[in-house]
Amino acid sequence: MLCATFMTEDNRTAPLGSMARPIRKALSTPNPHRLASTVAREDEHLLVAAAKGGDLSAFNELVSRYERKIFRLTMNITRNHEDAEDAMQDAFLKSYSHLKDFEGTSRFYTWLVRIAANEALMRLRKRRPNQFSLDEPITTEDEELMPREIEDWGPSPEQRYAQSEMQEILSGVIDGLDPLFRTVFVLRDVENLSTEETAKILNISVPAVKSRLLRARMKLREKLHPYFRKEGLH
Amino acid sequence: MNCEGVTRELSNYIDGEVDAALRQELEQHLGGCSHCTVVLNQVKMTVELFCDAEPVDLPTDVRNRLYAALQSKLGL
Numbered sequence: 560m561l562c563a564t565f566m567t568e569d570n571r572t573a574p575l576g577s578m579a580r581p582i583r584k585a586l587s588t589p590n591p592h593r594l595a596s597t598v599a600r601e602d603e604h605l606l607v608a609a610a611k612g613g614d615l616s617a618f619n620e621l622v623s624r625y626e627r628k629i630f631r632l633t634m635n636i637t638r639n640h641e642d643a644e645d646a647m648q649d650a651f652l653k654s655y656s657h658l659k660d661f662e663g664t665s666r667f668y669t670w671l672v673r674i675a676a677n678e679a680l681m682r683l684r685k686r687r688p689n690q691f692s693l694d695e696p697i698t699t700e701d702e703e704l705m706p707r708e709i710e711d712w713g714p715s716p717e718q719r720y721a722q723s724e725m726q727e728i729l730s731g732v733i734d735g736l737d738p739l740f741r742t743v744f745v746l747r748d749v750e751n752l753s754t755e756e757t758a759k760i761l762n763i764s765v766p767a768v769k770s771r772l773l774r775a776r777m778k779l780r781e782k783l784h785p786y787f788r789k790e791g792l793h
Numbered sequence: 794m795n796c797e798g799v800t801r802e803l804s805n806y807i808d809g810e811v812d813a814a815l816r817q818e819l820e821q822h823l824g825g826c827s828h829c830t831v832v833l834n835q836v837k838m839t840v841e842l843f844c845d846a847e848p849v850d851l852p853t854d855v856r857n858r859l860y861a862a863l864q865s866k867l868g869l
Contacts, residue, residue: 615869622869626859631848644855648862655867704800709828712835716842729846748840773804780832780839787835 607667611658618658622651625668629675635745636679638734639686646682650675672750676742676760683738704777712787719787732782736775743768744775794822799829807837 609617626647633646654661654671661670717725733741746757747768758768799822805811806819823830851859863869 615867618867619863619869622859622863626851626856627848630851630855644858647855648859651859651863652866655863705797706800706828706832709831711831712838716838722847725842726846726849729843733843744843749843749846751844769804769810773801776804776807776836776839777800779843780835783839783842784835 603667604663607658607661607663610655611661618655621667621671625671626651628668629671632672632675632745632750633679635733635749636676636738636742637683637686638738638741639682642682642686643679646675646678650678653678669752669756672746672752673756673760676746676750680742680761683742687738704774706777706781708781708784708788710784710788712784713789716783716787728783728786732779735782736778740771740775740778743771744779747772748776794818796822796826796829799823799826800832803833803836807833807840 603621606617606621610621629650630643630647633650634640634643637643637646650671654674657674661667713719720728733744736744742761743757746752746760747754752760754765754768754772758765761768763771799819802811802815802819806816811819823833860869
């Protein structure tokens with residue numbers, strides 16, 4: 560998976576030659592709710608084990624570590640602030656109450672993503688019951704896949720926009736993506752889940768995940784094109 | 794293989810999910826088609842931009858409500 564080649568958090572460090580570049584560091588404000596845990600920050604499995612044993616400060620550390628990423632996930636799926644917040648809260652609460660069921664066969668974060676994605680999807684389905692079903696087949700014709708605008712993008716898009724501007728652009732283009740495609744893209748390319756995990760969460764087949772992922776990527780490229788082409792936004 | 798065939802396999806190619814024979818076919822086309830090469834590189838960059846983007850800070854009110862919920866329900 561392409562995304563994995565740029566992630567260091569999971570100790571996956573094999574960047575593709577031409578695509579490799581340093582990971583940006585997040586500038587985050589201190590969390591006043593963070594409690595001092597006796598467990599080292601790097602040792603997620605120890606934090607999970609401590610939390611399972613009733614160490615609330617260890618669970619607090621896990622929440623503090625992943626709150627921003629889980630909120631990004633629920634926001635990316637629901638595109639609704641209230642639903643995203645509720646989904647995040649319930650995901651953390653459920654993860655604590657089901658912690659005894661976590662067997663450690665995957666990373667805790669991956670397990671948490673599954674819970675949060677399900678919470679967000681439940682709210683998305685509830686809010687738009689008549690607009691779409693995530694299970695419906697895609698009937699898009701192949702010719703719609705063919706790119707309409709083919710033109711070189713200028714030098715590195717990230718050098719053309721400040722980080723905050725870039726975040727706004729990315730948020731805007733993903734917002735305009737059909738939920739059918741957006742959910743697959745978010746789980747596969749943002750959260751780095753496997754095709755099989757994504758299929759399981761969305762209750763669709765592996766070929767359907769692949770098909771929607773291709774369409775999502777092509778549509779996002781097209782939506783980003785006006786911002787990144789050499790002449791810039793017209 | 795024509796441009797449509799390449800487009801259909803673009804995602805699988807990016808993810809390394811094509812067999813050796815198909816990869817060779819794709820690369821043969823990409824070697825001679827600047828349009829498909831541009832699209833491939835832009836799709837790769839699109840994925841890279843999203844997976845590389847850092848999540849924004851949690852708004853203070855959202856964070857406060859999260860910890861209030863955890864405190865009231867878990868005693869955190």
